Amino acid sequence: MRPKDIDEIVGQRHLVGEGKIIRRMVQAKLLSSMILYGPPGTGKTSIASAIAGSTKYAFRILNAATDSKKELEQVALEAKMSGTVILMLDEIHRLTKPKQDFLLPLLESGKIILIGATTENPYISINPAIRSRTQIFEVQKLSEEDIKTAINRALQDDERGLGKYHVVLDDDAMIHLARATNGDLRSALNGLELAVMSTPTDESNHVHVTLEIIEECIQKKALTHDKDGDAHYDVISAFQKSIRGSDTNAALHYMARLLEAGDLISVMRRLLTIAYEDIGLANPPACSRTVSAVLAAERLGLPEARIPLADAVIELCISPKSNSGIQAIDAALDDIRKGHGGEVPNHLKDAHYKGAEKLGHGTSYKYPHDYPHDWVKQQYLPDSLLDRTYYVPKENGRYEQALKQQYSALQNSRWRK
Template sequence: MQHTTEPLAVRMRPQTIDDIVGQAHIIGPGTPLYKMIKKGYVPSLLLYGEPGTGKTSLAYAIARTAGRELIAINATSSGKKEIEEAAEAARWSGNVILFIDEIHRLNKAQQDVLLPHMESGLVTLIGATTENPFHEVNPAIRSRCGQIQQLKRIPPADLLVILKRALADPERGVGAKPVVIDEALLWRIAEAAGGDARAALSLLEAAVAAADERDGRLYIDEDIVASCTANRGFIHDRYGDHYYSLLSAFQKSVRGSDADAALHYLARLLEGGDLAAVCRRLLVIAYEDIGLANPMAGVKVQAAVEAAERIGLPEARIPLAVVTIELCLSPKSNSAYKALDAALADVRAGKLGEIPDHLKDAHYKGAAVLGHGKGYLYPHDYPNGWVAQAYLPSVLEGVRYYEPKEHGEEKYYAKVYRRLRQLSQENHVES
């Protein structure tokens, strides 16, 4: 391996956009961005993605392909001075792209310097961020960027291509000495990188450094790969956008009755130590997605959550696995909270009306004078504990918020609901 202070991941950065592996949805041949850059036009754009997905590499490749100078700064360590220097360089050459990494960390003073240069077209900006730009990047900067592109984790098959390039390149790659490694082991490195090209190349670099040299060749065996990839392949950020996507995918898998997918996302959340988040989400699911179709689900989840919190990880995974599968395979209903949402919409729209007099509080002296409580029929005094009388304000007479589902245990509630409405209509109950 050649002696250099530059990491392999830096040396192997793509030289042009044609060298980019992965991200075909953004920069593949035939995409609008690819065509623009090939013609020498570079719009201001934001690149959003997890670490190692190639945001910086893509910025450099774009600049080289378009024949533009790239000035790179980091928002966490650079200030107004560096932005002004980039703008001054652009005035002289008219050929500058300003690349700002961690762009979501720009403070107001930095933004005030940058925005006029973007507005005038003096500075072409490529911003990179690991955070969702729609949440974290200043709207004024977003509005001046022609494109916002999300980079995705690089699949192992594409990472394998990158690793093979590094092995085959004697100048920028792992060095002039041939490296002998089984394809299965190279694939294991690609998988262990977790979609991160920088991590994949770093793992390969470590494996080459640990390789046994014989006959002028470097041999990488299974033990070396196992040692280099130990505890790799799982990345978890509790506060990033990906974290909320994991929780969303978990709930949607349960809602969609896919037990295997739900267990996959549950495993990722628990591996990240997110016991509290999982417990909260399971309680939400029990009432939001299972609801009246299986009312005992909430009770069972509460019991499982209490058990999980008491015993802690790793044993907590046992009750959580049980209730996750049960929720997946349970009948589903969102009718209860949807009914409340409909009622809330009426309340917020001002559809209130007067509470019927017979329902008003009559537990105070003088209530009878006001007619409060007069004519109220006490249901417990009637057969089956029910009597026809009006409960809604008159302006909402006949309104229907609850739309019952016809499966699971809710079939029973649906039958009762329909019967009571029919009896009320037959008795022509008016508010």
Template sequence: MMFQNEPLSHRMRPKTIDEVVGQDEVIGPNTALYRMIKNGHVPSLLLYGPPGTGKTSLAFAIAGSTKKDFYALNATTAGKKEIESAIEEAKLTRNAIIFIDEIHLLNKTQQDFLLKSLEEGIFTLIGATTENPFHSVRGAILSRIGQIKQLRTLSKGSILKLLRRALKDESEGLGKLSIEVSDSLLEIIGGVTGDGRSALNLLNDIVWASDKNEEGIIQVSEETVKECIQNKGFNYDKKGDIFYNLLSGLQKSIRGSDVNAALHYLARLLEGSDLISICRRLLVIAYEDVGLANPSLCARILPAIQSVERLGLPEGRIPLSVITIELCLSPKSNTAYKSLDKAINDVKKGRTGEVPKHLQDAHYKGAKELGAGNDYLYPHDFPNSWVNQDYLPKELRDVVYYEPKEAGEERRLGQIYHKLNSLRGQ
């Protein structure tokens, strides 16, 4: 078998923009970028998206569709000397594309070094990053890049198209081999991730792991596919956008009471085996999104999380499933922390006032003479441990921060709150 050591994904990299699969919103025939490139103009670009969406492949395809020189660098390995060398080469023709993968990893000195030549139009820059460029790439670079394009996770249909192309391609793919693989198994392979690179390399692994029949035909079986897929999918950088998007998807699904969506995102996060981040987010969700509507559930979350941490995986998934579903189906309220945020906002604006004299600390000699603590009414000396007196500074006497919801347990708490306010004459 040829190309034994060269990844299938690398061999099948598109050579022109017409061979790019997926990303039609970015480089499809109806896009402005496609027309620019076809007409010979390549703007400086920043390609942003998850691993395996085709950022590097698109850069190579753009280069293959033009008559420009092409220099490919990776910020993880390229130092100032390599960048300087590429720029010096580009100066000779002023007709070059410099592609920098993982551009967000360039340090300030390296990024500054690019700026001058970029401003002078010595080369066209194409950068690729898995990080949100507005957070990770210096503003000076962004301001000089004409286009920022976000590449999306490939659809299953696009990945299947890549796999079928690889099976037929006789020069770079697997087309010279006699391979028998059913559509249903290709569907399984194509559905593992939205990562085209991983899917192609997975197909290659599966072909190598499959047996030949007497006629020399490689027969791909369901057992081989499942064995190769095991633990293959859902790898992500725990500092990257994908990870934070999954955590966000989990919280927003729980907030929206969608059990199935929450379980989906929880499953994807568990594949990353980052129990600490999952548990921390679930604890936040309990108090942020359930809050006063179900205080007893909030109190149960921490012991459940401690159980998860003690159990580890895979057993920890059991209490995680329980608390995730219960958080989804619980009544929701965010009034507690929203009320506090209103109070904090007032304090930041300087809207405070003196603590009323009768509430001031009286545990020191001379306090009485100063009036501190005088006339304080001790609630426990009164029926139901309640007495009407002022607690807020006089400047804030009529302020209202808390407005209870009619949700779950908060309905009962709200009734008490309104009754007490009516007794105070509010």
């Protein structure tokens, strides 16, 4: 079911949608080497395949970890003999220096258009020499609707999909398949294929795939057998609200339901959100420890992941709460979205270019570290927003109490036009 051209790509509209960067490259036939990074099963190889299909260039797939330099040489020879080749290089973060040195001149000449794929952050894991010769695009996790679209295509396609099996997929089975695979289309299609191929036909020559069959084929239990599929989100909502409400036992209960359904990813993502949204400045060390717990859970996987996550949940429940951080940034964003920007004061403008001094940019800026206590009174907000206050501190934890005291002192002595 891999897409044959760019129009068949599921999701990733920020890259392949109308007017977006990769579609523009394909339409203009001005392809450049790129690195696609993001979670597994989100379409990195599919994008590369679709680009090749849309441009009619030869397409080859290699793995940086397992394929040798000899395979790279064969692709290079093909490019020399027959023209440009699009090379999909999986796990590009594991590219060795000899392979990299061999590839660099080929990228420079345009003989090979490299499309690297990785689940790692390329700004950290990929050699700067490769990064400087590629554009880097983040591939996002597919939504449930994206997964459902791909499943329906597979069920209807007689040639490449499962159309000839006359599959009847129950609504709750579809919801669970799209949701429990957490945006990984490969896992969803693999689970669907196993379900169809291992289920006998009924009297009407149809393959009837139920929720129970999907649960078995993807090895993840549904939270409940509700047709609308709301129960999953209800449990996640109850999980956050229980922590926000400081009910430790309820929070542990709802997390247990999510973990039993195999939804480790939702638990980890929601815990990180809760830590900074609901606890925040009332107890910053708890936020840091939550990050550490999530990292440990990622390394451990289930069932051991339940241990650091339980510790984090208990601490967040018992911790003092504050949402002053999210309220502050949302208030600032609200101003920006309403057009309340204002001109940056001249003394704060960039002064690192020729002619800036003549424009008065940065000339009257006072460097705080040159003054007692590393602070000096001067204007920072635009004139039109001088009296704006976004951060309103709370007093639910010792840390934010101390912040409030310092913040109030600074506010009382800050610049007034």
